[in-house]
Every structure is written in structure tokens, then in C-alpha cells.
Amino acid sequence: MNTEVPGGEQPDPGMDDPSAGGVILRMLLGAQLRRLREAADVTPEQAGYEIRASRSKISRMETGQVGLKARDITDLLALYGVTDEQVQSRFLQLAHQSSRPDWWAKYGDILPGWFENYLGLESVSSTIRTFEIQFVHGLFQTEDYARAVTRLGHQTAPAAEIERRVGLRVKRQDLLARADPPRMWSVMDEAVLRRPVGGPAVMRAQLRRLIEAAGLPQVTVQVVPFARGGHAGASGSFTVLRFEEQDLPDVVYIEQLTDAVYLEQRSDVEHYLEVMDQLSGEALTPAATTLFIEQVAKET
């Protein structure tokens, strides 16, 4: 969309809709633009002049309040002395990601904004680290298992809606089949394997799926067995998303019943990263985990 008139400021897409996908990503990209601008010793006024916009527009871009347009980004990166084509194109790709309607847009009726944000971030991350205490992670779920989990959360929903929710979850798994998939490093409590969601047959198939997933080169699965006693992850499930860009901080995602929490302040993130590192160290090795899941499957 490059229809703006020089000198004029158009309403930015997504401005009225703070829950639209990509808000977090926009914030991260905005913060990166600010760091680059400051490193290049450019004032907001100078930056604004470069893209025929006001100082406040720059400020809103840098705080993620407005969408980022490709032409503005190209001009600003040039002004800030970023000439590496790979860096430029990756930045543009992320900006595009932060504003475009994604494959999940058609699920808008069943998709809360906070989860849409997560899907946006998940799809551009380079590493996804998760800790699960209750359910197998969505990216590893079989259709039957996903259906059973969905029914638990939406007991009165009509069958058609349940199927759409299951469809969304299955579609999301395309991520792992992508040409350049993110690294998925998933640690889970033994309880996840033992709780026969959907009944023993569904669970056995789910455990087999988990073993298959663990065999993928980009996937690491580790279990923290009951026998290890208490563990560092007492506070519950959480996810740490990492991005390839050196400047972009990790983001912690914690799902709640009606909402989700995103943390990107380094001191907050670091606490979760430490717990994640500790859990990964306490867990069985990936090889031992596969044997362990096979044993649980026999007992299910």
C-alpha cells in the first residue's frame, strides 16, 4: 500500500484495532528502529523529514502504535546507515508480517486477539522454547487430541465451532513443515504424558505423534519425570520466543484463561529463561525422553 501523498499523513491501518495481529512484533520492530536511529545519531525530526512525516509519527512508529510501511522502512534504514541487503529484506518481511492479514484471519470469529498476536510472533520466530505442565503443545497435537482439549475449554460450543477450532490448531502445525522451520525445543512435565486426554486410544496415538515429532531435525522434546521430584517450573506452562535478529529481545508468552501475558523486558524475560534452562537441565535427555514416552505409551 503505497498510496500516501508526500507531506500528508494517512490514517494507519490497524491503528483503531490494538488487538490486531502483530502488535507485539510492531513494538519490537519499533524499538529496533529507535535503537538504530539513536546509534546513527539522527533526531526524530530528521527522521520524520526523511519520510515526509512529523516527529510524532516517528515516535508512534517507534512505540509500535502504528503500522510500518515498506517505503518508510526502506528510507529510514538507509538514513540510519543500514545497507546490508539481508538485514533490510528481513526487516521488511517482519514489518509485512506485523500488518498483513494472515492465514488465521478467516478464523477471526473464534480467535481472540491475544492469541492472534501469538500466532504472528510464533510464525516469525527462530526458536520456540516451551514448558508444558498439562497438555501436549498445540504444535504437536493430533486432531483427536486437539478435539478433546478443545471440548474441555468450550463445553457448550456447537460441533461445527469445535471443528473450526480443531482445524485452526492443525493448520498452525504447517509451521513445522515449512522449508525453514523454527527450532522447537519443548520440555514437558510427565503429567502431560500420563493424562489420557480423549481416552487411552487417543492418548496412545498422541504419544506416537510426539515420538515422531521428536525425530524431526528441528525439534527437541524433553520430559521431566515425576521421579525427579519437584522442578523449577512450578509456576506453570510458558513459552519463550526468540528471533533471529540480534537486536530483537526474546518474548515470554504466558496463556491465561481469558487473556495472555507477554513479557519482553529483559529482566522479566531473563527470569523465565533461567527457569527454562534449569528445566532443560533437569529433564531427561532427548534420547532418553523418546524411550520414556515409548514406555508410557505401553502403559497407557
Next chain:
Amino acid sequence: MTSDEAAAPGSGTAGKTGPLPFDTSKAHQARMYDYLLGGKDNYAADRVATEAVLNVYPEMAFAARANRAFLGRVIGYLAREAGVRQFLDIGTGIPTAGNTHQVAQAIAPESRVVYVDYDPIVLAHARALLTSSEAGATEYIDADLRDTDTILSQARQLLDFTKPVAVVLLAILHAIPDSDDPHAIVATLMDAVPSGSYLAISHGGSDLLAADTQQGILDAIRQTSQQQYSYRTHAQVARFFAGTDLVEPGLVPVEEWRPDPGNPSGHSPGWGAVGRKR
């Protein structure tokens, strides 16, 4: 879980130290190195310590990149030109691009690599992320370099000690003080491998740094870090290679060891060499 002295390798606890405690409140060399290389697996204490070192010696960032590039060239040489298929890499570090097994297995997929480290965070990352090619093997030993009994007995289960093994000790021996006799540790490891095996070392050079700079680095490390450093001279590092013949160009600053055109240029404070056991 472990004794406090394990956290202070400088305190003369030779031999049977347990694993390091999981402690992110003090800087750890592996995570400082990760920070210097632009990684994100480091904590506030690691960054504070690294910045303190950079404040005294800004070239440390280049030194880390140069050491990493040296690793790539050394493993490449060993796998391609020396035909080595077994690697004992002690002091694994946080996985990043171009880890030992990736370099070796890209050249010879059947390469077997055993990593050794004593830091719980390094081990957690290594076990999860350093996965082998189908044809080769990658394994991990949780041990302190001083504990050569554990290292050798476990490595024997994974490597064939009747065939050449490359013992790789990059940027680790400086964490072993003279009181723990690093030369005896290296000799013990090299005694266990057959003739035709290789030894690769990189080591901070006390004669590659101005005296006040070196003191500044050591002071910064002493105040912030789990490890304490002992930099050594060219002659002291050369002694590690007793019983081996150095391959060309001998013991030189790491960036001068068979440089590739694409390697970063600059001057590092690290001596590096590869020797072939007679």
C-alpha cells in the same frame, strides 16, 4: 547438589569436583563467550562481566570471533586433511553456528564427536541442540577437565581408542591454574590416545597482552566470574604439545593459523596450534 568449591576452580580442587551449581548470579565463561559472539543465551551477570573486560580490552570481541573461526579451521583441517573421524571436544560452550560435530560431519558424516563440559546450562543446550548426523554420533560427558578419569572412561565407551582421536581444548586451559597442573592433565589425555592422534589448543597468551591490560582483564574476571584465568606464555603453551609434531604453521596467534580469506582480521591475544602425536 554439589559442593561450593566446585564453583571456584581456582581453589585447587583438583580432580573429583561435581558439576557446577546452576548459578546465573556470577558470570560464566561460556555465557560471556556467547555474549561476545552476539548470542542471547547469557544473563545480566555475564554481560556485566563481559562489559568490564571490554572496558579494559575492547579487542576481546574480536578475540572471541577469532577463536570461533579457529575452531572451524582446525576441525576442518582435522577432518579433511588429517582424516580424523573421532573428536573429544572438552569445553563445549553454548551451541552456536559451526559447532565441532557440524564442521566434522559436513566433511565426513560418520564422524563421532564427544563433547565434555561441566556447566549445567551448557550441557542442557548441548544435549538438546547438538544433534548428530545419522551416520555419525554425538555424545556428551558431564565432567570437569580436571577429572580425566571420568572423561576417559566415558569417552572410551563412545570412541575407539585404538584409532586416532583429536583432543580439542580451545579456550579452556586458561581456566586451570598452575596449582591444578594443566600440563599433567593434557599429558594424561594424550597418553590415552594412540600414535597419529591430534591435540588442538587455543590459549590466552600472557606475552600477547600488555602487562597492565592483562592485569585489568584478570581483575575484572576475579570480581565477576565463576572461573579464574591464568594466561600463559608461548613457551608454556608449547609445552602442552610435548610428544607431538606441530603441523604448519606451528604455535601462532589463532588468526594466523591457516587463515581463510573470509575470516575476520585483527589481532587476538590467543595462541593456537595443532600437534600430531608421535
